[in-house]
Amino acid sequence: xxxxxxxxxxxxxxxxxxxxxxxxxxxxxxxxxxxxxxxxxxxxxxxxxxxxxxxxxxxxxxxxxxxxxxxxxxxxxxxxxxxxxxxxxxxxx
Numbered sequence: 001x002x003x004x005x006x007x008x009x010x011x012x013x014x015x016x017x018x019x020x021x022x023x024x025x026x027x028x029x030x031x032x033x034x035x036x037x038x039x040x041x042x043x044x045x046x047x048x049x050x051x052x053x054x055x056x057x058x059x060x061x062x063x064x065x066x067x068x069x070x071x072x073x074x075x076x077x078x079x080x081x082x083x084x085x086x087x088x089x090x091x092x093x
């Protein structure tokens with residue numbers, strides 16, 4: 001399902017007063033707010049659905065054989081699906 005399909009489905013379920021284009025614009029704005037929130041290192045917790053946060057990784061260095069490698073310290077987005085969501089989708093008992 002892509003963004004347009006999602007907008008179509010939500011538009012059907014919410015009300016006929018919302019067009020698919022308006023729902024798509026709403027979804028795009030929600031995505032932008034989520035991105036901005038995660039970039040600013042804040043957590044998003046949507047109960048019964050998911051938790052989005054930045055995870056910090058320390059800088060690493062190592063050697064494999066004669067090859068030296070390193071990774072700088074960094075933040076990586078971490079997504080955790082809720083147990084309720086997993087249970088309702090049949091992934092947990």
